Amino acid sequence: MFFDVDVEARVGAHDIACRFQAEDGLTVLFGPSGAGKTSTLNMIAGLLKPRRGHIRVGGRVLFDHGEGINLPPEARRVGYVFQEPRLFPHKRVRANLLYGAPDRDADPDPQLMEVLGIGPLLDRWPRTLSGGEARRVAIGRALLSDPAFLLLDEPLSSLDRARREEIMAVIERLRDAIGLPILMVTHDAAEAERLATRTIEV
Amino acid sequence: MLTGAEWGIVALSLRIGGVAVLVMLPIAFALAYLLARGRFPGKILLDGLVHLPLVLPPVVTGWLLLLAFAPTGPLGRIIEALTGGTVLFRWTGAAIAAGVMALPLMVRAMRLSIEAVDRQLESAARTLGAGRWRVFRTVTLPLSVPGVVAGTVLGFARALGEFGATITFVSNVPDQTQTLPLAIYSQLQIPGTDATVFRLAVMSVVIALAALVASEMLARRAGRGQHVL
Numbered sequence A: 001m002f003f004d005v006d007v008e009a010r011v012g013a014h015d016i017a018c019r020f021q022a023e024d025g026l027t028v029l030f031g032p033s034g035a036g037k038t039s040t041l042n043m044i045a046g047l048l049k050p051r052r053g054h055i056r057v058g059g060r061v062l063f064d065h066g067e068g069i070n071l072p073p074e075a076r077r078v079g080y081v082f083q084e085p086r087l088f089p090h091k092r093v094r095a096n097l098l099y100g101a102p103d104r105d106a107d108p109d110p111q112l113m114e115v116l117g118i119g120p121l122l123d124r125w126p127r128t129l130s131g132g133e134a135r136r137v138a139i140g141r142a143l144l145s146d147p148a149f150l151l152l153d154e155p156l157s158s159l160d161r162a163r164r165e166e167i168m169a170v171i172e173r174l175r176d177a178i179g180l181p182i183l184m185v186t187h188d189a190a191e192a193e194r195l196a197t198r199t200i201e202v
Numbered sequence B: 001m002l003t004g005a006e007w008g009i010v011a012l013s014l015r016i017g018g019v020a021v022l023v024m025l026p027i028a029f030a031l032a033y034l035l036a037r038g039r040f041p042g043k044i045l046l047d048g049l050v051h052l053p054l055v056l057p058p059v060v061t062g063w064l065l066l067l068a069f070a071p072t073g074p075l076g077r078i079i080e081a082l083t084g085g086t087v088l089f090r091w092t093g094a095a096i097a098a099g100v101m102a103l104p105l106m107v108r109a110m111r112l113s114i115e116a117v118d119r120q121l122e123s124a125a126r127t128l129g130a131g132r133w134r135v136f137r138t139v140t141l142p143l144s145v146p147g148v149v150a151g152t153v154l155g156f157a158r159a160l161g162e163f164g165a166t167i168t169f170v171s172n173v174p175d176q177t178q179t180l181p182l183a184i185y186s187q188l189q190i191p192g193t194d195a196t197v198f199r200l201a202v203m204s205v206v207i208a209l210a211a212l213v214a215s216e217m218l219a220r221r222a223g224r225g226q227h228v229l
Helices: A037-045 A093-098 A110-116 A131-144 A161-178 A189-195 B004-037 B043-055 B058-069 B074-083 B091-115 B119-127 B132-143 B145-161 B164-170 B180-188 B194-223
Strands: A003-011 A014-022 A026-030 A052-057 A060-064 A078-081 A149-153 A182-186 A198-201
Touching: A003 A037, A014 A026, A014 A037, A014 A198, A026 A037, A026 A189, A037 A052, A037 A078, A037 A149, A037 A182, A078 A131, A078 B119, A093 A131, A110 A131, A110 A161, A131 A161, A161 A182, A161 A189, A182 A189, B004 B043, B004 B091, B004 B145, B004 B180, B004 B194, B043 B058, B043 B091, B058 B074, B058 B091, B058 B164, B091 B145, B091 B164, B119 B132, B132 B145, B145 B180, B145 B194, B164 B180, B180 B194
Parallel strands: A026 A182, A026 A198, A078 A149, A149 A182
Antiparallel strands: A003 A014, A003 A052, A052 A060
């Protein structure tokens, strides 16, 4: 069992509860907006503290209320691609990509740059990137931080059709070629259908 | 152009303003960070204390400084024990007065820019493996640089213009505490010094304007996502 999540949290005035277990591959958390999907990802990443429950990923305990375990986000080895790219505006694409890399002086892996198609963007500033380019850089940045698993939050939202196709292809390659366990949130049935190894409804 | 004595006044003013602002810079940033991000009891009180020099009559601020730094005052005693001297009637005292008066403006500008830093970028940095200190150094601090620069320049301009607290605290001593505004004030008491007053006033305008233009240019560079300084 790669993902073993059972959490409860209070966000604003809403109570959120989410429980699922999933093997590796690409697991889609599917449900309407406001169901707490993003909050669940934030809890797994360590950005939101659950009130109860536990989070185990790949055999490691990231959070356990009963045992008082709560790893900080930087110790969870998560590759989190947020809904917005969240690139650092004061750093060029290269520095953004290498921010979390074990070796920050090395060049970003050329093969990955090829897959993502961002090789030519390395010396650009984030504000000059298109939406699709920024999203691919954000995916690259998460992958280069040597994560144990990936969290993708609506990676295809607010993109036009051509860009969606582009990112969708990238996610398929990640799923099939790199074999990193992926947890992806979406409210789009077609996306879930095409990409998911399995779908969990929230 | 200026006479030798007048250049001396300009140089003294720049030194007092520069030292005041540089010494205050880390203090102001720490206070701004605390006020922007901290949650602790007494925060409103600290906020009020920091802003006090902005709203108090400068004479009162100067008098309070005098009480504190007089040889029998609490801070004066410490300084005498450490250095054997005093800051009264000295340029160091003038720098203290200028720094205290500049502090609220510096803290305000820095606080605004720290509050404007996108917390989501900081969370992103955490998930990329950066601990709190690295996030502060590589994300929070560089992104608040425009406010730090603006606050520093604003504080510098305020320090150069300081009059009331300085004259109350360390008096008007040529070559020690007689900055541009104090020199202009002294000259105005003497008949027939219009030309000197005019030249010193022009220098005040030139320095203040140069500082503001420089800060604006640095802030624009930062706004374009480039490195500042």
